[in-house]
Amino acid sequence: MALAKKDKLLLHICCAGCGAFVSQVLKEEYDVSLFYYNPNIYSQEEYEKRKENVEKIAEYFSLPLFFGKYDHDMWLEKIKGHEKDREKGERCFVCYADRINMVVTFARDNNFSFCTTTLTISPHKVAKKILEIGRIASDGTDTVFLERDFKKQDGFKKSVELSRKLGLYRQNYCGCEFSLRS
Numbered sequence: 001m002a003l004a005k006k007d008k009l010l011l012h013i014c015c016a017g018c019g020a021f022v023s024q025v026l027k028e029e030y031d032v033s034l035f036y037y038n039p040n041i042y043s044q045e046e047y048e049k050r051k052e053n054v055e056k057i058a059e060y061f062s063l064p065l066f067f068g069k070y071d072h073d074m075w076l077e078k079i080k081g082h083e084k085d086r087e088k089g090e091r092c093f094v095c096y097a098d099r100i101n102m103v104v105t106f107a108r109d110n111n112f113s114f115c116t117t118t119l120t121i122s123p124h125k126v127a128k129k130i131l132e133i134g135r136i137a138s139d140g141t142d143t144v145f146l147e148r149d150f151k152k153q154d155g156f157k158k159s160v161e162l163s164r165k166l167g168l169y170r171q172n173y174c175g176c177e178f179s180l181r182s
Helices: 016-027 044-060 072-078 090-109 127-138 152-166
Strands: 008-012 031-036 065-067 114-117
Touching: 008 016, 008 090, 016 031, 016 044, 016 152, 031 044, 031 090, 044 065, 044 152, 072 090, 090 114, 090 127, 114 127
Parallel strands: 008 031, 008 114, 031 065
Antiparallel strands: none
């Protein structure tokens, strides 16, 4: 008996700790590929450290991995005027939108049926806003943004446990220099 072919899903991955867990949850239903696009991350060294760990999980779980361009100056231009916003505020919403729009565009251009993001696993992010942005970004495209809040059913706790088990780097701030000061 042949196994049914799974739909292709592109998973935006913010970091290895979150990506390891979410990719394994989604792998049960989808043919998962990872997409690392995070121009918000400060500094270049931090970006590279996270990237190296994402490469580790891609190899460990045998998942294809794609990269978006790292352009922190472009990202700073996008959030201009929001540098002093509180965490979970408008600056974060602009950041979510930048990354989600890019994953939807990449998924559409590369024939993925579905896409989603690991961002909803974090208790430090506004999952409702992330899902709304994804819905709007994918509206009118052939790619469906999968609306899942991965922190439910202890998702965040499980992601921390799995990242420890795999020896993955876990950062102590979201990524940008403004979250670093919080």
